[in-house]
Amino acid sequence: MTHLPNVMTVPVSQGLRPRCSEATCRVVSNTLVNGEYRLLTLDAPEQILDCQPGQFFQLLCPEPQGEHPFLRRPMSIYGYDKVAGRLEFLYKVTGAGTRGLATLEAGDAFNVLGPLGQGFSMPDDWQHLMLVARGVGLATLAPLARMAQEKGRKMTAICSARRPELAMSVDLFKSFGAEVIVVHDQDGSSTPEALRTLIEDRIETSQVDAFYTCGSSRLLRLLQSLGASHGIPGEIAMEQQMACGLGMCQACVRSFRVGDQIIQRRVCREGPVFPISEAM
Amino acid sequence: MKDLPAFEHGVDLSARIGALTFKNPIMPASGTFSEDLADVFDLDVLGAHVLKTIMHGTRAGNPTPRVCDLQSGMLNAIGIPSKGIEYFRDEMLPFWAGFKAPLVVSISAHSFDEFARLAGEVSLAGVAAIEANISCPNIEADGNAFAMRPDTTHEVVTRLRAETDLPLWAKLTPNTGEPVEVALAAEAAGADALVVANTLLGMSIDIGKRRPRLGNVMGGMSGPAIKPIALRMTYQCAKAVTIPVIGCGGISTRDDVLEFLIAGASAVQIGTATFQSPTVMARLITELRDWMVEHSINSLDEVIGSISAPEIGVIE
Numbered sequence: 118m119t120h121l122p123n124v125m126t127v128p129v130s131q132g133l134r135p136r137c138s139e140a141t142c143r144v145v146s147n148t149l150v151n152g153e154y155r156l157l158t159l160d161a162p163e164q165i166l167d168c169q170p171g172q173f174f175q176l177l178c179p180e181p182q183g184e185h186p187f188l189r190r191p192m193s194i195y196g197y198d199k200v201a202g203r204l205e206f207l208y209k210v211t212g213a214g215t216r217g218l219a220t221l222e223a224g225d226a227f228n229v230l231g232p233l234g235q236g237f238s239m240p241d242d243w244q245h246l247m248l249v250a251r252g253v254g255l256a257t258l259a260p261l262a263r264m265a266q267e268k269g270r271k272m273t274a275i276c277s278a279r280r281p282e283l284a285m286s287v288d289l290f291k292s293f294g295a296e297v298i299v300v301h302d303q304d305g306s307s308t309p310e311a312l313r314t315l316i317e318d319r320i321e322t323s324q325v326d327a328f329y330t331c332g333s334s335r336l337l338r339l340l341q342s343l344g345a346s347h348g349i350p351g352e353i354a355m356e357q358q359m360a361c362g363l364g365m366c367q368a369c370v371r372s373f374r375v376g377d378q379i380i381q382r383r384v385c386r387e388g389p390v391f392p393i394s395e396a397m
Numbered sequence: 398m399k400d401l402p403a404f405e406h407g408v409d410l411s412a413r414i415g416a417l418t419f420k421n422p423i424m425p426a427s428g429t430f431s432e433d434l435a436d437v438f439d440l441d442v443l444g445a446h447v448l449k450t451i452m453h454g455t456r457a458g459n460p461t462p463r464v465c466d467l468q469s470g471m472l473n474a475i476g477i478p479s480k481g482i483e484y485f486r487d488e489m490l491p492f493w494a495g496f497k498a499p500l501v502v503s504i505s506a507h508s509f510d511e512f513a514r515l516a517g518e519v520s521l522a523g524v525a526a527i528e529a530n531i532s533c534p535n536i537e538a539d540g541n542a543f544a545m546r547p548d549t550t551h552e553v554v555t556r557l558r559a560e561t562d563l564p565l566w567a568k569l570t571p572n573t574g575e576p577v578e579v580a581l582a583a584e585a586a587g588a589d590a591l592v593v594a595n596t597l598l599g600m601s602i603d604i605g606k607r608r609p610r611l612g613n614v615m616g617g618m619s620g621p622a623i624k625p626i627a628l629r630m631t632y633q634c635a636k637a638v639t640i641p642v643i644g645c646g647g648i649s650t651r652d653d654v655l656e657f658l659i660a661g662a663s664a665v666q667i668g669t670a671t672f673q674s675p676t677v678m679a680r681l682i683t684e685l686r687d688w689m690v691e692h693s694i695n696s697l698d699e700v701i702g703s704i705s706a707p708e709i710g711v712i713e
Contacts, residue, residue, distance in 0.1 A: 136436040139676050177673065187466040187620065188672060230675060358462040360471065361672045364433035367449075367475050368464040381457060381478070386433060 169236025426668030460612030470620020474613030635661025
């Protein structure tokens with residue numbers, strides 16, 4: 118695989134503090150949390166733990182049997198704790214990179230680059246937050262929920278999944294003080310129409326100040342439409358194929374509607390969090 | 398290691414490319430470097446800064462996905478998104494003026510006229526050299542890259558030479574079947590140095606979707622997988638020309654750097670390796686210096702072109 122030393126000594130000129138670092142972490146645990154997801158917990162150096170919810174790391178994945186992931190894999194932060202020196206990622210095994218991640222065992226060294234990108238914002242007038250996400254997208258919103266609790270915000274989290282038992286992080290969101298509503302495909306409660314009714318009902322009964330979501334273009338379209346008709350702003354964390362994760366290669370662009378213009382922005386640099394109203 | 402002087406531990410790491418002297422032979426490859434890397438380490442440790450290719454006008458670039466990974470490398474079809482010459486002059490140049498490392502500006506165009514005009518336009522104070530990316534398609538030659546053939550190479554370099562007094566580097570493509578003839582044509586037309594080489598044209602297919610894995614269908618292959626090809630071409634070109642050759646292609650370790658220097662490169666460019674490890678260039682400088690100390694080598698001149706190869710055995 119790659120020829121990287123265990124510890125990066127990064128040359129930094131005096132006065133310049135790197136926004137992100139390449140660092141070697143130690144795997145604390147890497148366990149299956151339900152049938153589909155794995156939780157990777159790392160012992161991480163302090164200099165990479167000044168994170169914001171919504172930011173991501175570029176992971177140098179080990180090579181699984183017979184496969185050779187070459188580029189780093191971007192992954193949003195599930196949890197971080199500077200005091201405890203902990204960094205967590207929640208992932209679903211879907212390709213060579215995540216199959217490589219699944220091979221990590223306690224004690225292994227693991228090279229990460231980050232934290233990267235612009236995280237979620239939470240202006241003071243966003244008091245009642247509605248978090249809506251599906252599947253592993255919920256992982257990205259977990260640190261946001263923690264921040265909302267710290268800031269004393271009211272939260273409603275709509276967790277969507279194929280089956281109710283696969284809904285991610287329900288207990289975690291509850292522990293951060295969120296009201297959690299699970300919707301799923303089996304009873305039809307996760308369709309855009311059902312969600313629209315559910316969310317509009319919430320908007321009626323208790324004022325919603327902002328939406329947060331992640332990934333799904335179906336949820337994006339729904340929240341864009343609801344946001345436009347009810348005047349509710351919001352933010353979305355987006356994905357794109359990446360190479361460098363720093364902004365250099367310009368691989369990870371997406372189109373955004375700003376006023377009457379369509380512009381391109383790099384997901385790694387200007388994002389991964391963008392205004393819901395501008396995302397496409 | 399905050400400023401890495403050229404002389405350290407009695408070792409001279411400096412690299413000469415024509416009239417220019419760089420404090421070490423490590424510089425980024427165009428397209429894999431930008432101001433964003435300053436977030437990770439002090440960019441003034443580098444021998445030079447080489448910017449992503451700019452074109453005269455604004456360009457959006459290719460459809461996504463623009464990259465995909467391979468067993469030992471990657472494919473890209475970014476499509477040279479460009480903010481144009483005004484943005485370069487008004488925004489980028491002042492930013493890079495804040496660094497001590499010499500600035501190399503990569504330019505490209507789809508026609509001889511446009512290319513020549515751009516060479517004149519970027520010949521500004523603060524620019525140390527121009528790297529002509531002649532590996533991109535020329536619409537006047539059925540979309541073939543200028544550097545595919547000696548005649549188009551000669552013509553484009555002649556036109557560029559007439560428009561600038563700055564050191565002019567020609568970046569060659571490994572997709573040509575006649576690399577030595579192309580190298581000689583660039584030299585004859587007045588290039589001050591050659592950058593050997595660029596990405597190899599490649600393709601990858603997602604068998605599940607039965608679709609190309611790049612939005613542009615085909616793209617440039619880079620990374621360790623292409624290193625033997627770039628090294629072979631560096632060796633061939635360095636033997637044939639008298640101007641300096643800068644090696645580029647799949648270099649990611651100290652030993653890779655040394656292979657290119659021994660093959661005849663006067664300096665090297667690091668590209669895809671930075672995507673895997675953004676600190677790699679800084680590390681290579683230290684490792685190269687340590688290797689020289691360890692082997693009692695005082696100057697890169699003792700390494701460059703030091704290959705002892707039999708004259709026979711060339712496979713045509």
